[in-house]
Amino acid sequence: MILLPWLLLMGEALICLLFCAYSCAGIDEDISQYLYKTAKENRFVYEFTDKSDSRPDFIYSPRYSNGRVVTYYAHWCPHCKHFIPKYIDFSNKIHELSQKFHVTIETFAVSCVPQAKICNDNKIHGYPTVMFYPPNSANGTKIERSDLHPQEIFQMAGVSTVAEEVDEKAVAVMHKYSSKNSEKDNDIPPKPYFIHRSRSETFNDAHISFDFAMNTAIFTQTGPLPEKPKKALREFLLVMRRTVPLNSSMQPVVRDLLNNFEKIVKGSAALNEIMAKHPPPKPINKWSQASSQHGTGYTAGLWILFHIMSVGLVQWNQFAIDDEQKLIPAAMADIQRNYIENFFQCEVCRLNFLSDFDACMYDRCNRLATTVIGGTIQQLIQYPLWLYETHNAINVRLRKERIEQNFEKENFTTQGEVIWPSFTSCPTCWPSRDKNRWNELEVYKFLQQSFWLEDLDSEVLRILTHGEIGIKSKSPIIYRNGYGDGGGDGFDYYYIGSWCCLILAIAVVWYRRRQYDQRGLHKKIETDIP
Numbered sequence: 440m441i442l443l444p445w446l447l448l449m450g451e452a453l454i455c456l457l458f459c460a461y462s463c464a465g466i467d468e469d470i471s472q473y474l475y476k477t478a479k480e481n482r483f484v485y486e487f488t489d490k491s492d493s494r495p496d497f498i499y500s501p502r503y504s505n506g507r508v509v510t511y512y513a514h515w516c517p518h519c520k521h522f523i524p525k526y527i528d529f530s531n532k533i534h535e536l537s538q539k540f541h542v543t544i545e546t547f548a549v550s551c552v553p554q555a556k557i558c559n560d561n562k563i564h565g566y567p568t569v570m571f572y573p574p575n576s577a578n579g580t581k582i583e584r585s586d587l588h589p590q591e592i593f594q595m596a597g598v599s600t601v602a603e604e605v606d607e608k609a610v611a612v613m614h615k616y617s618s619k620n621s622e623k624d625n626d627i628p629p630k631p632y633f634i635h636r637s638r639s640e641t642f643n644d645a646h647i648s649f650d651f652a653m654n655t656a657i658f659t660q661t662g663p664l665p666e667k668p669k670k671a672l673r674e675f676l677l678v679m680r681r682t683v684p685l686n687s688s689m690q691p692v693v694r695d696l697l698n699n700f701e702k703i704v705k706g707s708a709a710l711n712e713i714m715a716k717h718p719p720p721k722p723i724n725k726w727s728q729a730s731s732q733h734g735t736g737y738t739a740g741l742w743i744l745f746h747i748m749s750v751g752l753v754q755w756n757q758f759a760i761d762d763e764q765k766l767i768p769a770a771m772a773d774i775q776r777n778y779i780e781n782f783f784q785c786e787v788c789r790l791n792f793l794s795d796f797d798a799c800m801y802d803r804c805n806r807l808a809t810t811v812i813g814g815t816i817q818q819l820i821q822y823p824l825w826l827y828e829t830h831n832a833i834n835v836r837l838r839k840e841r842i843e844q845n846f847e848k849e850n851f852t853t854q855g856e857v858i859w860p861s862f863t864s865c866p867t868c869w870p871s872r873d874k875n876r877w878n879e880l881e882v883y884k885f886l887q888q889s890f891w892l893e894d895l896d897s898e899v900l901r902i903l904t905h906g907e908i909g910i911k912s913k914s915p916i917i918y919r920n921g922y923g924d925g926g927g928d929g930f931d932y933y934y935i936g937s938w939c940c941l942i943l944a945i946a947v948v949w950y951r952r953r954q955y956d957q958r959g960l961h962k963k964i965e966t967d968i969p
């Protein structure tokens with residue numbers, strides 16, 4: 440009989456535990472329908488769980504001022520589960536770009552079982568379906584998975600209309616001859632071989648050359664473009680759209696050309712008409728002094744465009760959420776080669792470039808990756824570095840030719856001076872002050888400073904120091920404001936529920952035990968024993 444009170448107590452505790460387990464199962468059932476709410480790494484996907492609101496503003500309000508990406512899913516669908524890490528990665532990168540461009544795009548998830556009405560209203564017939572809602576609009580557009588690249592979304596939100604800014608500070612391409620150098624060699628030209636070009640001049644020069652090429656170099660004969668150049672042009676425009684910065688003035692024109700591609704390849708009139716709608720930024724058709732000092736400006740601007748695209752490839756791949764979205768460096772080189780073959784009418788330039796290219800010069804065939812799977816940043820930057828080396832080799836060859844043809848005195852420039860960049864503009868590129876030995880990462884950083892619009896603190900530099908492509912932020916979990924239930928905050932409800940049950944069970948056992956003690960029930964029972 441002495442065991443009876445204990446058995447009673449244990450029974451009560453068991454009932455309590457069963458009750459708790461039942462309540463927890465209720466929570467579980469509810470929570471299990473929401474995949475993002477409990478996803479561990481989620482920081483920026485807001486999971487909509489409010490059952491009392493069947494018309495949330497972020498979907499229904501035409502006055503919602505931010506752009507939104509919404510994933511509609513069902514918790515039971517295997518593809519939706521596989522999609523979770525990609526969508527979370529996507530949301531992290533969207534958040535990062537939002538901060539860079541000062542344009543907020545939010546990411547949401549709607550579970551279509553508990554939120555069936557919302558999904559029905561929006562005619563969601565397959566899971567997962569991703570929709571983009573532009574700022575101040577409730578008209579969503581379905582996005583194919585292959586287009587779910589953070590940069591594409593910012594293009595859809597109209598970021599490319601943001602004006603390019605002159606950021607003199609971040610451009611370290613200052614070529615100033617020190618008095619020490621001038622004293623050493625009286626034959627050097629009075630100004631450096633490559634002179635300073637501001638960041639906006641860099642992008643304007645590229646735009647003006649692109650504009651010039653589209654207006655003059657695509658149709659060199661009447662009639663529609665034959666298949667081969669047509670393919671070359673389309674591929675070039677497609678990679679250009681992905682690899683020139685989002686806020687470049689070239690983005691709108693490239694988009695327009697691609698949207699009207701079948702029209703523009705029919706003849707120069709349609710192409711020129713579209714080009715006329717997007718003139719380069721002012722001053723129109725005037726290359727910067729830095730681009731026109733040794734030539735007309737056109738070829739310098741073309742080089743600049745190629746370098747921008749080469750750095751853009753690294754940027755694009757870095758933000759991709761999926762290997763399939765990434766650009767393959769070797770394929771990108773082929774696309775630029777085909778552009779030059781079909782549309783660069785400087786005969787000698789073209790033939791020289793093509794023969795070097797086809798002979799795998801500068802180790803092109805080995806160093807440019809033919810796949811993007813598992814690529815490290817060191818592999819990826821080989822594309823801009825290969826282009827850089829190709830360009831420098833041309834600089835050196837042209838100097839030699841100028842001297843041979845008596846256009847230039849041998850001591851007018853040194854070989855080192857025509858190799859870009861100079862010692863003074865990038866000392867770390869040449870650690871031993873020897874132009875035959877350069878530091879790859881430092882040169883890449885310098886290319887990025889010179890040919891990309893973002894500042895030095897950009898993600899790539901951070902990644903370079905980590906030596907890998909993926910962005911893995913280690914910032915602490917942050918909690919979102921505004922929607923009341925703290926969606927996407929990383930709470931583990933299973934964990935909290937279990938602890939509550941245990942604490943409750945202990946409390947009940949302790950309380951009942953205390954009651955028995957106070958009432959002396961156990962003593963009474965004890966006295967009953969014969």
Ligand SMILES: Cc1cc2nc3c(=O)[nH]c(=O)nc-3n(C[C@H](O)[C@H](O)[C@H](O)COP(=O)(O)OP(=O)(O)OC[C@H]3O[C@@H](n4cnc5c(N)ncnc54)[C@H](O)[C@@H]3O)c2cc1C
Pocket residue numbers: 633634636729730731732733734738739740741742743746779787788789791792826827828829830831832833834837858859
């Ligand atoms: C594909 C191609 C092939 C060419 N081949 C020939 C040829 O065979 N013969 C010929 O006479 N001309 C050729 N040209 C033209 C020639 O290369 C120059 O564009 C022209 O001589 C004008 O030179 P520039 O001094 O203004 O600077 P460019 O060489 O045009 O360079 C433009 C700017 O790019 C930067 N830069 C220079 N070197 C590098 C580098 N290595 N990496 C990154 N940025 C750099 C500098 O800021 C420079 O001002 C070619 C042009 C192109 C686009």
